Amino acid sequence: MKNKILIVGMGYVGLANALMLSQKNDVIIFDIDKMKVYNFNRGVLPLGEDMYETFYNKYRDNIIAISDESQALSNKYDFIIIALPTDYDQDKKAFNTTSIEDLIVKIIDHNIDTCIVFKSTLPIGFTRLIKEKFQYDQILVSPEFLRENKALSDCLNPSRIVVGGNKIYAMKYVKMLKNVSKIEKEKVFIMNETESEAVKLFSNAYLATRVCFFNELDNFSLIHNLDAKTIISGVCSDPRIGDHYNNPSFGFGGYCLPKDTKQLANNYPYADNLFSAVLNNNNKRAEIIAQILNRDDTIKTIGIYKLAMKKSSYNCRNSAIFNIISKLQNKNLIVYEPLDKTNFNNLKRIDDLSVFKQMSDLILCNRYDALLEDVKYKVFTRDVFNEN
Ligand SMILES: NC(=O)c1ccc[n+]([C@@H]2O[C@H](COP(=O)([O-])OP(=O)(O)OC[C@H]3O[C@@H](n4cnc5c(N)ncnc54)[C@H](O)[C@@H]3O)[C@@H](O)[C@H]2O)c1
Structure with missing residues (x-):
């Protein structure tokens, strides 16, 4: 019918x-x-x-x-x-x-x-x-x-x-x-309507928590000069943990994960719930990445290679990279984003990739792209598994 x-x-x-x-x-x-x-x-x-x-x-x-x-x-x-x-x-x-x-x-x-x-x-x-x-x-x-x-x-x-x-x-x-x-x-x-609302918020808050967990592992690896990929592979071989959704990134972002985690954190009657900590931790991740870049005075121009969260995505809504950008100090910023032509925070767009590569002292990218192979030595990413 x-x-x-x-x-x-x-x-x-x-x-x-x-x-x-x-x-x-x-x-x-x-x-x-x-x-x-x-x-x-x-x-x-x-x-x-x-x-x-x-x-x-x-x-x-x-x-x-x-x-x-x-x-x-x-x-x-x-x-x-x-x-x-x-x-x-x-x-x-x-x-x-x-x-x-x-x-x-x-x-x-x-x-x-x-x-x-x-x-x-x-x-x-x-x-x-x-x-x-x-x-x-x-x-x-x-x-x-x-x-x-x-x-x-x-x-x-x-x-x-x-x-x-x-x-x-x-x-x-x-x-x-x-x-x-x-x-x-x-x-x-x-189920009933309230449980159904809860399934949605807890699902996204779990994903946000998992992103933070592997990013925190990666923070530790960066601080102690360890190989995050090796540690993650060892940790994730436990079937209870699972070898998926474990690739470090610049943080969780997009439309749903940040807002759903915020809503859930505020649905609790106490402020020190896990999800408040997850939100703070996501911000800390951006701070740590920005600090690494800020303290290197030889880097004058940072090229942001794509603003979207994922490879081939044309959606830059609340992308985690914006949080890092807001914390960079005393750097010239240029951006290469072929799929979204919006004028983001007045970032200087460079539409020609070879010019972009040439102008950048360092290329910041959330997800690695084979198109950057010739300038790999300039790339800063935490995409250790080369996947979304
Ligand atoms: N985007 C996702 O991946 C995703 C996934 C799961 C759930 N959700 C949830 O679904 C809902 C919608 O998300 P979305 O990403 O599709 O939103 P969106 O921003 O892509 O689209 C919303 C649409 O609603 C229209 N609109 C706004 N106000 C209106 C009004 N008063 N009357 C009629 N149309 C109006 C807008 O013009 C727009 O086309 C949100 O609550 C979101 O949290 C989104």
Whole structure:
């Protein structure tokens, strides 16, 4: 059976879910960004994964984008899936959920009898309060675990499906997902909404903690002149630890790990919880790297080789390297970032790689690239395994 679905927010999460669901459902995407909507409807997609275009062209009769909110809310839907941003508000020390709360009021006002699914990452306890406030039980929390550079393929082959809320609605939602993606029975976890919110925050806080653990091992190796790669290989041969997600870096960053860890740290009634320490430690990592570079007076110009966190990524949002850049003193900074043309903190861009190499006394890169092989002697990276 075809469902009629409204997806709110055409970002990484909303777009990937919309394309996946469009295989067998009628999907409307609502986004306030008029240009994004206009472009989408003429086939210019906001994100660059190859598969997006294939899906779009194949299922375009099933999917449309709109930017008019009252038009979006004038239909009847089986599901309204909310993929709005929940940025961390530094003053309130919590996610900003205002746009989600405003939308819920409108959905209730329009008397749309529908099942609402929160894909946005939420503070623990948020959904229960909303359900009580509006006396509306048809709300599910299904956190998203996709990676930005593999968003659609992660949706189609999810690591697990977590759904929190009333079991009857949860089963209906899972049934719809099973129709369009590869989900094995044992990978479906149905729980209450608060537990579901917690799964998301603890998952990302674990990843942040693990990044910090191996970076702290690497800090120790740098201070004591030891080979981090050798130590990590020895540590990770224990199957309880596992030989994965252990490559040192300039710190955790991106959209989700920092903000989700901050939210979780502040969900605790005591300040000295593990996750507060993890956040401080991530900052310490940047300080240690910056100190190493600052104390070498022979380095006048530092070339930043790419700003994105990962190889081939075009997304520089909250990249860890910015934290290091902010701590560098008395250096000329130039940047080579071919995939993102944004003007970052007025860093001087050098678009010609050979000029960039020539101008740099030292090249700082989070992830090593074979294109730097001829100037390897200038490269400073902690990418000991040469992987993302
Ligand atoms: N990016 C990820 O890898 C990822 C992974 C898992 C979960 N999440 C969570 O999913 C949520 C969405 O993240 P994202 O990365 O897709 O966001 P995004 O910033 O990529 O996109 C958000 C979209 O929402 C639109 N928007 C903003 N306010 C709106 C409003 N009031 N009405 C309609 N549209 C509006 C924006 O124009 C934008 O297109 C966040 O809570 C995030 O924490 C993100």
